[in-house]
Amino acid sequence: MTHAELTRIGPAESVVRCVEGPALPPPGTGEIVVRIEAAGINPADILMIEGNYAVVPQTPCRLGIEGAGTVGAVGAGVEGLAVGDKVLSLARNNWCSEQLLKPQEVVKLPSGIDMLQAGMLKANPASALLMLTEYVSLQPGDWVLQDAGNSAVGLNLVSIARARGLKTVSVVRRDSAVAPVRAAGGDVVLVDGPDLVARIREATGGADIRLGIDAVAGPIVETLGDALAEGGTVVNYGLLSGNPCQLRADQVVFKDIRLVGFWLAKLMPKLGYERIVAMYRDLAGYVMDGVIAIPVEATYPLTEVGRALAHAKREARGGKVVLMP
Helix, strand or coil, rough: CEEEEEECCCHHHHEEEEEEECCCCCCCCCCEEEEEEECCCCCHHHHHHHHCCCCCCCCCECEEEEEEEEEECCCCCCCCCCCEEEEEEEECCCCCCCEEECCHEEEEEEEECCCCHCCCCCCHHHHHHHHHHHHCCCCCEEEEEEEECHHHHHHHHHHHHHHHCCCCCCCCCHHHHHHHHHHHHCCCEECCCCCCHHHHHHHHHCCCCCCEEEEEEEEHHHHHHHCCCCCCEEECCCCCCCCEECCCHHHCCCCCEEEEECCCHHHHHHHHHHHHHHHHHHHHHHHCCCCCCCCCEEEEEEHHHHHHHHCCCCCCCCCEEECCC
């Protein structure tokens, strides 16, 4: 059984190796073996490897937030799963050829799902869906504002929002990023600039926007706060700028703008298994219907995990990098 191993904290392309370990034992009672077919490289994986995440792992350790595969063996007492079923792994060590898991650590997927898409389903699409639904009660026709619109989460967000009847304003940093966001379903896509708030108001007809999604932190949060309606909420899920989130006192005191943080790993345990299953079945349905179609720039075998991580760190990529164990 091969797996990726973090040897020490450091540059991702240099500190992760592919290890050949012993074969997995047959599944015991209440266990299944999953053969991992696709495992997306998530920005959070790289942050953790390089010591910039919320937790710093003890090394050596296994890796891989995302992964999906096929059930290869089923132990006694397991119901609802059979050999050949496609599943999403809820574990966080999925950069491997096989996993020994319990049924509550997987979600059964439609048999015809694209496994590349399934291998990227756990983090970004779920984050987009939960940020759209957990903080502000939105109705069809309502507007949502986000920065980093061409990020993986941003592209998922505009696709899911359109499927749910919501309208989106997406802010990007360069002209070349506009077309991909529009292709994913973005209604309004604007390049950041000093007159951004005025352009947002003009493009939306002065709509009351109550939800802003932020992946950047820093001054852009203040801009989102200016563009939101009174009582609006900014949900921050990233720190691309490396700076603190900025809101002015008048925005907080007089305009009642609220800033909340989102971390999928912290929220998931609070949802409970049944709700997690329902959420990923909805997301899998979006994949099957073509609503979610995450671009893939490159795939790599697990033996080339270092090259894959170096590729995943490149700026201005045209899609995700996926490991194919």
